Amino acid sequence: MSSNSRKSGRVTLQDVANKVGVTKITVSRAIRTPEKVSESLRLTILKAIDKMGYVPNRAASMLSAKQSKTIVLIVPSLSNGVFADVVRGINDVMLSQGFQILLGHSGYSLLEEERLIETYLQFGIDGIIISGTHHTERSNRLLRKSNLPVVEIMECNDNAIDMSVGLDHAQAGYKMTQHLIGKGYKNICFAGARMDLRAQLRLDGWRKAIWETELSDARVLTSSYASTYQMGADMLTEILGEWPDTDCIFFCNDDLAAGALFECQRRNLKVPKDIALVGFNDLDICSATNPKLTSVCIPSFDIGEQAAKLLLKKINGEPIENKHLDLGFIISERAST
Amino acid sequence: MSSNSRKSGRVTLQDVANKVGVTKITVSRAIRTPEKVSESLRLTILKAIDKMGYVPNRAASMLSAKQSKTIVLIVPSLSNGVFADVVRGINDVMLSQGFQILLGHSGYSLLEEERLIETYLQFGIDGIIISGTHHTERSNRLLRKSNLPVVEIMECNDNAIDMSVGLDHAQAGYKMTQHLIGKGYKNICFAGARMDLRAQLRLDGWRKAIWETELSDARVLTSSYASTYQMGADMLTEILGEWPDTDCIFFCNDDLAAGALFECQRRNLKVPKDIALVGFNDLDICSATNPKLTSVCIPSFDIGEQAAKLLLKKINGEPIENKHLDLGFIISERAST
DNA sequence: CTGAAAGCGCTAACAT
DNA sequence: ATGTTAGCGCTTTCAG
Numbered sequence: 001m002s003s004n005s006r007k008s009g010r011v012t013l014q015d016v017a018n019k020v021g022v023t024k025i026t027v028s029r030a031i032r033t034p035e036k037v038s039e040s041l042r043l044t045i046l047k048a049i050d051k052m053g054y055v056p057n058r059a060a061s062m063l064s065a066k067q068s069k070t071i072v073l074i075v076p077s078l079s080n081g082v083f084a085d086v087v088r089g090i091n092d093v094m095l096s097q098g099f100q101i102l103l104g105h106s107g108y109s110l111l112e113e114e115r116l117i118e119t120y121l122q123f124g125i126d127g128i129i130i131s132g133t134h135h136t137e138r139s140n141r142l143l144r145k146s147n148l149p150v151v152e153i154m155e156c157n158d159n160a161i162d163m164s165v166g167l168d169h170a171q172a173g174y175k176m177t178q179h180l181i182g183k184g185y186k187n188i189c190f191a192g193a194r195m196d197l198r199a200q201l202r203l204d205g206w207r208k209a210i211w212e213t214e215l216s217d218a219r220v221l222t223s224s225y226a227s228t229y230q231m232g233a234d235m236l237t238e239i240l241g242e243w244p245d246t247d248c249i250f251f252c253n254d255d256l257a258a259g260a261l262f263e264c265q266r267r268n269l270k271v272p273k274d275i276a277l278v279g280f281n282d283l284d285i286c287s288a289t290n291p292k293l294t295s296v297c298i299p300s301f302d303i304g305e306q307a308a309k310l311l312l313k314k315i316n317g318e319p320i321e322n323k324h325l326d327l328g329f330i331i332s333e334r335a336s337t
Numbered sequence: 338m339s340s341n342s343r344k345s346g347r348v349t350l351q352d353v354a355n356k357v358g359v360t361k362i363t364v365s366r367a368i369r370t371p372e373k374v375s376e377s378l379r380l381t382i383l384k385a386i387d388k389m390g391y392v393p394n395r396a397a398s399m400l401s402a403k404q405s406k407t408i409v410l411i412v413p414s415l416s417n418g419v420f421a422d423v424v425r426g427i428n429d430v431m432l433s434q435g436f437q438i439l440l441g442h443s444g445y446s447l448l449e450e451e452r453l454i455e456t457y458l459q460f461g462i463d464g465i466i467i468s469g470t471h472h473t474e475r476s477n478r479l480l481r482k483s484n485l486p487v488v489e490i491m492e493c494n495d496n497a498i499d500m501s502v503g504l505d506h507a508q509a510g511y512k513m514t515q516h517l518i519g520k521g522y523k524n525i526c527f528a529g530a531r532m533d534l535r536a537q538l539r540l541d542g543w544r545k546a547i548w549e550t551e552l553s554d555a556r557v558l559t560s561s562y563a564s565t566y567q568m569g570a571d572m573l574t575e576i577l578g579e580w581p582d583t584d585c586i587f588f589c590n591d592d593l594a595a596g597a598l599f600e601c602q603r604r605n606l607k608v609p610k611d612i613a614l615v616g617f618n619d620l621d622i623c624s625a626t627n628p629k630l631t632s633v634c635i636p637s638f639d640i641g642e643q644a645a646k647l648l649l650k651k652i653n654g655e656p657i658e659n660k661h662l663d664l665g666f667i668i669s670e671r672a673s674t
Numbered sequence: 675c676t677g678a679a680a681g682c683g684c685t686a687a688c689a690t
Numbered sequence: 691a692t693g694t695t696a697g698c699g700c701t702t703t704c705a706g
Contacts, residue, residue, distance in 0.1 A: 009484055010483075010484075010683095011482075012682095012683060012684085013683065013684065014683075014684095022692075022693090023692075023693055023694085024683085024684080024685095025684090025685080025692080025693065025694085026691085026692060026693080028684070028685065029691090029692085032685090036691070036692090037691070037692080038691060038692090041691085041692090053478070053479070053482030053483070055455070055458045055459055055479070055482075055483070056459050056683090056684085057400075057459065057461060057682090057683050057684070058396070058459035058460050058461065058684095059395070059396040059397075059399035059400050059405075059460070059461050059682090059683080059684090060396075060400055060682075060683035060684035060685085060698090061683080061684055061685070062396040062684090062698085063394075063396050063397055063400060063682090063683080063684070063685090063697090063698040063699065063700085064683085064684050064685040064686070064697075064698050065684080065685060065686080065698085066698095068396075077421075078415040078416070078420075078421055078424065078440075079415070079416060079417075079418050079421035080416075081416050083415075084414075084415055084416035087415065087442075100456055102439060102440075103415075103439075103440045103441070103442075104440070105424075105440075118392065119437050121392045122392055122393050122394065122395035123395050123396070123460075124394060124395065124396050141390065142390065142392070145348075145390030145392075146347075146390075146392070147346055147347075228621055228625075229621055229622060229624075229625030230621070230624070230625060232625075233625065258625070259625055262625050262626050262627050263627075265602070265627040266627045284565055284566055284567070285566060287566075287567070288565075288566030288567060288569075288570065288595070288596055288599050289599050290599050290600075290602040290603045347699095349698095349699060349700085350699065350700065351699075351700095359676075359677090360676075360677055360678080361699085361700080362676080362677065362678085362700090362701080362702095363675090363676060363677075365700070365701070366675090366676085369701090373675070373676090374675070374676085375675060375676090378675085378676090393699090393700080394698090394699055394700070395700095396698090396699080396700090397682090397698075397699035397700035397701085398699085398700055398701070399682085399700090400681090400682040400683065400684085400698090400699080400700070400701085401681075401682050401699085401700050401701035401702065402682085402700080402701055402702085403682095
């Protein structure tokens with residue numbers, strides 16, 4: 001019967017109950033299980049809630065209930081269009097099921113990722129979707145110890161912590177390179193920035209295809225710095241300086257490829273006649289530039305959607321047929337090759 | 338003395354205390370106020386915490402303590418490079434002060450924004466940073482009733498809920514248009530997609546400058562759909578069809594301007610000789626394309642940083658000299674004009 | 675430096 | 691259809 005709003009300054013269930021003249025559990029029921037409260041009372045309560053500006057305290061619910069109806073999504077980058085699509089896919093599924101999504105971005109730093117994991121674990125979440133299958137040792141420990149459902153996305157990997165939804169980046173790199181070789185390119189260069197594990201795998205695929213056809217595997221340019229358009233332009237310059245007979249460059253992402261294309265325009269190099277350019281991810285920009293860029297199209301939205309569905313199943317204790325989903329990729333051939 | 342891990346399956350303070358042979362409050366102190374626990378005990382406790390994989394339950398802390406040390410940031414879009422910078426600025430300040438950041442994105446929907454506000458309010462946050470000064474009526478009510486410190490960003494506006502950090506978009510549109518008029522352009526078109534309030538203000542600024550010089554204000558093309566490169570290309574096509582003598586287009590953002598530039602390349606139109614193109618935001622792509630794009634550079638990172646500092650002051654009850662910070666803008670003139 | 679007791683706001687389980 | 695009781699895991703007094 002006491003007014004609880006002394007401490008927090010926040011309106012509580014008790015405050016509303018006092019106002020209406022019922023007990024707090026009735027107010028709680030009016031919100032969560034309206035069919036268990038008589039219509040007239042319910043309307044009175046709902047009106048009071050609205051008028052008083054009552055907002056449930058999720059911390060308190062979380063403490064007494066088992067589920068928080070909240071999951072966490074950790075991605076390396078927010079500005080990367082690929083993850084924007086992944087987020088949409090996850091949102092679509094989770095929101096419709098009444099789940100909230102907490103979003104974290106690590107800026108491609110595994111240590112920041114670890115910090116995020118630790119932080120979000122404190123929020124009593126019901127599950128985690130996280131990018132990649134490579135984390136710090138401590139991150140792995142935290143995730144395992146948490147006993148929470150974990151879906152690792154983008155890659156599809158048997159040594160994932162629990163479940164995984166993604167694609168085989170080595171295979172994608174391999175197939176794209178094969179495709180380029182098939183088109184007659186002889187001096188194919190691989191260029192990548194911020195060589196995270198997935199970029200590394202793409203390079204591995206490139207190497208495999210190059211080796212199989214006994215072409216030279218010398219043309220590799222990598223940087224640990226971030227991918228930017230400028231970096232793509234610089235890489236083109238460096239590659240043409242180092243290996244002037246390069247006839248095709250396979251960039252590990254679209255930003256680099258687009259940056260290189262702009263540099264070609266400045267140098268009056270014809271793409272693909274003088275040099276062919278290829279990206280990865282097939283972002284919007286690929287079908288916007290002149291010429292349009294060939295790229296590897298990955299099912300970003302589907303990855304998000306499937307990951308969310310998988311996580312939900314696990315949370316709800318439903319049986320899971322396949323813990324690892326390989327959603328594949330498509331080579332989008334355009335005018336740059 | 339009871340093992341609390343029956344319900345949640347989670348390791349609790351009590352579990353650690355049992356293991357070490359102390360009470361839970363001592364464990365709590367070993368974490369939060371280590372100087373109040375003897376060194377040897379502290380080390381034992383810390384070791385046990387690490388070994389048992391204990392993770393504090395923030396919901397419980399939030400219930401008993403007053404502060405949650407968590408703030409929320411709501412932006413319209415994550416893939417927009419402007420907000421990526423804002424997020425960095427806020428992160429830099431808040432993380433160093435031990436605050437966590439919950440990130441929400443509304444996809445430019447005011448209703449989704451309202452949903453996010455309602456959701457995050459439930460988490461017992463200490464403050465909110467939100468984009469724009471225009472929200473649904475219910476959003477405004479929720480924010481006001483919450484009694485939480487609120488900083489509205491991007492715009493700088495006296496009718497903000499509480500504090501605001503941003504710039505004057507109408508002024509930016511006005512100054513850029515004046516600049517274009519000064520360069521001798523006569524038939525200046527304004528083109529904008531997803532005409533949110535800020536884009537609207539830029540258009541207002543354009544109009545004011547156009548009116549002052551008695552040029553024609555007829556050349557306005559807007560769309561409520563999202564900005565994409567393709568949309569920029571389509572807009573260029575439409576503008577040249579409708580008003581063939583247009584000599585300059587001021588786009589409400591860089592994506593559109595870049596898309597239009599690519600279309601010009603396809604049509605063999607020389608920029609800026611045949612037509613000048615201008616963007617807004619000055620994202621990376623502006624200094625990457627050929628020719629580089631003229632744009633309005635806005636202090637995204639600073640906006641984030643200042644907003645965070647302002648919010649912190651308010652949270653800590655410090656005096657605030659200026660509730661509204663106008664951080665200005667710079668016209669980045671490049672080769673496209 | 676360590677402990678005991680009380681309570682944050684809510685919900686589950688069991689009454690009535 | 692509504693109320694009572696107990697307790698989620700933690701922090702805040704207040705004691706020792």
